[in-house]
Amino acid sequence: MAGGGAACKSDARLLLGRDALRSAPALLAPAVLLGAALGLGLGLWLGCRAGRRSPRHQKDDTQNLLKNLESNAQTPLETGFPSRRRKREVQMSKDKEAVDECEPPSNSNITAFALKAKVIYPINQKFRPLADGSSNPSLHENLKQAVLPHQPVEASPSSSLGSLSQGEKDDCSSSSSVHSATSDDRFLSRTFLRVNAFPEVLACESVDIDLCIYSLHLKDLLHLDTALRQEKHMMFIQIFKMCLLDLLPKKKSDDELYQKILSKQENDLEDLEKGLQVKLSNTEMSGAGDSEYISLADVEKKEREYSEQLIDNMEAFWKQMANIQHFLVDQFKCSSSKARQLVMTLTERMIAAEGLLCDSQELQALDALERTMGRAHMAKVIEFLKLQVQEETRCRLAAISRGLELLAGEGKLSGRQKEELLTQQHRAFWQEAEHFSREFVQRGKDLVKVSLAHQVEGTAKLTLAQEEERRSFVAEAQPTADPEKFLKAFHEVLERQRLMRCDLEEEENVRATEAVVALCQELYCSTMDTFQKFVDALFLQTLPGMTGLPAEECDYLRQEVQENAAWQLGKSDRFRRQQWELFQELQERDQQVWMEECALSSVLQTHLREDHKGTIRGVLGRLGGLTEESTRCVLQGHDLLLRSALRRLALRGNALATLTQMRLSGKKHLLQELREQRALEQGSSQCLDEHQWQLLRALETRVLEEASRLEEEAQQTRLQLQQRLLAEAQEVGQLLQQHMECAIGQALLVHARNAATKSRDKDRDDFKRTLMETAVESVYVTSTGVSRLVQAYYQHIGRIMEDHEERKLQHLKTLQGERMENYKLRKKQELSNPSSGSRTAGGAHETSQAVHQRMLSQQKRFLAQFLVHQQMRLHAQQQQAGVMDLLEAQLETQLQEAEQNFISELAALARVPLAESRLFPAKRGLLVPRSGVHWPCLLTDSIFPSAKWG
Structure with missing residues (x-):
């Protein structure tokens, strides 16, 4: 007992050889097991602290935490995935020594025994009765893996090769099975724990780790989409600001009109984001109820609904951008040409922003995958640590059973006494192991709560600091000087902030893992002390009193039992190394699958991009007639929408790849257990008879069949x-097609209007020229008649101009009167609220202070009066401009009517049919030719060059 306690509190080393352990039998078992545990904990702690040297290397925490837990192979993520934010330095010599010292202690054999109450025996192991507690499974029944609600029972590897033949018979009928609706239902009905953060996975029992970690990966993808969408909205606002400054160069950024236009877009984006978040939240809460578990079918349904809602949000953003030109023209009376130029500039810069976002999304999706595999790595380590006590229990009970069997064989212990003692020991050991599990879960959940609360607090502080940083950057930057440079700098700020949030979360995950490891170490030491007490009490107190054996012989037997337990733990340690190598191979295969998915996604993106671009260019080529500017505008709009759609589909493809792995997790787990069982049987002994070799070959055959079945299922x-992804891509393509049809239709409409305007101008000029030629040649047109028409026309024009001047003067007087009334009213209000007069007070100091305060008050009052005066002047100028526009429109209408009357009378005088006069629509700006000379004057000069008009 004392030796066990000392071992728990000393430095752990696995470099001690078996001979050194045998020289101190009492310390043999505690030294090996507790040394492995403490060595693992120290490796975790030192690796984490060494990796966290600077903020930019926070993401190395996961690898540093686990670098001493592996065999000579590198971690999967170090061999395949590129990292844009750091370079990993692999120190092979140091890692090799660390691997020898800190191998993760675990055993899939332990998993099969402790969680499923089945035993995997080596083929030639002769001593089996009661070696693992299976004779009284009720004592440790609670240690089995609980079946989750509606959880389908997965096939599991046979507990021994002896039972494999029956399994072969059961499986032979399904060895050539294909993907079916029944198989889909069975996979989709799988349930697992609903988790929101990685630390929750560490402290839970009866949990499917793979499904939980993949569900966290889906949440990471959703958070990445949210972050990039918010970044796009912020960049859109900044780009729109720059475009407004280019459109309104005389306006300042604090101008009322400028702010009104800008606030409209900001409010629309805010409403858009709020509506999306409400929909996402409703989808997250739908069907959840109070259940702690969620099925894979529910996950797929929610992901599909998320995708639809995000696509709807993307389409709404497209519509908002498309309405900007109409908004500027209709609401703020901006010219169509300026509004069109603003939209083209906005589109061009948003294309550059989408390029930055696309590159960032690709890299951060890989980072999210890297974090997911790191989480699986850490969760596996914690699982090994939790199973360590169960392995210790099994080995100690097997050694005790063998020792009591020796006493019974020598006749020093009766069979009934042996069974009674074994039952007592099984009950005591497994109850203590169960207490370890309960205590670990309870205290682990408390640690998780503290960790999550600390993470929420840190995230809130970081969010506030980042908002202030963004405001400072925007206030200090000069966006109009170099828009491209500003966009890149702003994107770098937002990306750095996003990475800081990810690093904060990962740092908290590492800290939580350290706390869970420390808790496991503490409980392990306590449990080992209790186990040692059980052994000491059995051999030093119970056996001497029951059998009458001398204390020396019982102590010698105790030492033999501890040596036997150490020998079994040595075998378990070798198997754990094989098991860890199999886990590494599994992660490497998963990594290869993910790389293939990334390559497939890239090919799909390229195909869709080329297909859509080829289609739009073909349509524009067949249409023809559009100007180069219109064609460029349509192509730019299509490029922007296509980039946005492909980026959304890329994230959806990542989510579907994750769902694929979730569907296959059950098959992968089964195959992994079979491989671990094969490794256990192959390493059990080299001396096998023919029947045992046949069973081993049968196991290898089953492994190959399950691997083939998994490949086919995958x-x-x-x-x-992927067919579902293609269907969604087709739906997005239809949305894109609808928007491009509208854009092309608008371009064609503008082209048709321009062509019609040119045609009307030409027809009008032709009619005037024809009328002039006819009037010159007509015998009905005389000097008197033309003189009368022209004089009447100019008299009418004179009256129109006089009326216009009178109305203009009257309106100006009215506006001036209103302005004076407002000025008098304001002065009256100022006089009715005079500033506080000077106060007489004793002392020069108080008098000086009063004067100073009065001066400050007057300065503030003058400044306020100046601002009010400026606002009044601005308002008056706006009113005057509006009145002048109205009067000008009325004047143009009257002048046009006068011209049309003149043309009608001249046509009647020259006997020209009046039907052609319909070529003169009632439209502004048609009465004066480009030369600025009235057309009646040109007409009379052509007919009667010598005529003089009064």
Whole structure:
């Protein structure tokens, strides 16, 4: 007992050889097991602290936490995935030594025993009765893995090769099974714990780790989409600001009109984001109820609804951008040409912003995958640590059973006494192991709550600091000087902030893992002390009193039992190394699958991009007639929408790849257990008889069959979900087509209007020229008649101009009167609220202070009066401009009517049909030719060059 306690509190080393352990039998078992545990904990702690040297290297925490837990192979993420924010330095010599010292202690054999109450025996192991507690499974029944609600029972590897033949018979009928609706239902009905953060996975029991971690990966993808969407909106506002300054160069950024236009877009974006968040939240809460578990079918349904809502939001943003030109023209009376130029500039810069966002999304999606595999790595380590006590329990009970069997064989212990003692020991050991599990879960959940609260607090502080940083950057930057440089700098700020949030979360995950490891170490030491007490009490107190054996012989037997337990733990340690290598191989295969998914996604993106671009260029080429500016505008709009749509589909593809892995997790777990069982049987002994070799070959055959079955299932599942992705891509393509049809229709409408305007101008000029030629040649047109028409026309024009001047003067007087009334009213209000007069007070100091305060008050009052005066002047100028526009429109209408009357009378005088006069629509700006000379004057000069008009 004392030796066990000392081992727990000393430095752990696995470099001690078996001979050194045998020289101190009492310390043999505690030294090996507790040394492995403490060595693991120290490796975790030191690796984490060494990796956290600077803020930019926070993401190395996961790898540093686990670098001493592996065999000579590198971590999967170090061999395949590129990292844009750091370079990993692999120190091979140091890692090799650390691997020898800190191998993760675990055993899939332990998992099968402790969680499923089945035993995997080596083929030639002869001593089996009661070696693992299976004779009284009720004592440790609670240690089995609980079946989750509606959880389908997965096939599991046989507990021994002896039972494999029956499994072969059961599986032979399904060895050539194909993907079916029944299989889909069975996979989709799988349930797992609903988790929101990685630390929750560490402190839970009866949990499917793979499904939980993949569900967290889906949440990471959703958070990445949210962050990039918010960044796009912020960049859109900044780009729109720059475009407004280019459109309104005389306006300042604090101008009322400028702010009104800008606030309209900001409010629309805010409403858009709020509506989306409400929909996402409702989808998250739908069907949840009070259940702690969620099925894979529910996950897929929610992901599909998320995708639809995000696509709707993307389309709404497209519509908002498309309405900007109409908004500027209709609401703020901006000219169509300026509004069109603003939209083209906005589109061009948003294309550059989408390029930055696309590159960022690709890299951060890889980072999210890297974090997910790191989480799986850490969760596996914690799982090994939790199973360590169960392995210790099994080995100690097996050694005790063998020792009591020796006493019974020598006749020093009766069979009934042996069974009674074994039952007592099984009950005591497994109850203590169960207490370890309960205590770990309870205290682990408390640690998780503290960790999550600390993370929420840190995230809130970081968010406030980042908002202030963004405001400072925008206030200090000069966006109009170099828009491209400003966009890149702003994107770098937002990306750095996003990475800081990810690093904060990962740092808290590492800290939570450290706390869970420390808790496991503490409980392990306590449990080992209790186990040692059980052994000491059995051999030093119970056996001497029951059998009458001398204390020396019982102590010698105790030492033999501890040596036997150490020998079994040595075998378990070798198997754990094999098990860890199998886990590394599994992660490498998963990494390869993810890289293939990334390559497939890239190919799909390229195909869709080329297909859509080819289609739009073909349509524009067949249409013809559009100006180069209109064509460029349409192509730019299509490019922007296409980039946005492809970026959304890329994230959806990542989510579907994750769902594929979630569907296959059950098959992968089964195959992994079979491989671990094969490794256990192959390493059990080299001396096997023919029957045992046949059973081993049968196990290898089953492994190959399950691997083939998994590959077939993976291909069919991947094909099914890829078809779903293609269907969604087709729907997005239809949305894109609808928007481009509207854009092309608008371009064609503008082109048709321009062509019609040119045609009307030409027809009008032709009619005037024809009328002039006819009047010159007509015998009905005389000097007197033309003189009368022209004089009447100019008299009418004179009256119109006089009326216009009178109305103009009257309106100006009215506006001036209103302005004077407002000025008098304001002065009256100022006089009715005079500033506080000077106060007489004793002392020069108080008098000086009063004067100073009065001066400050007067300065503030003058400044306020100046601002009010400026606002009144601005308002008056706006009113005057509006009145002048109205009077000008009325004047043009009257002048046009006068011209049309003159043309009608001249046509009647020259006997020209009046039907052609319909070529003169009632439209502004048609009465004066480009030369600025009235057309009646040109007409009379052509007919009677010598005529003089009064």
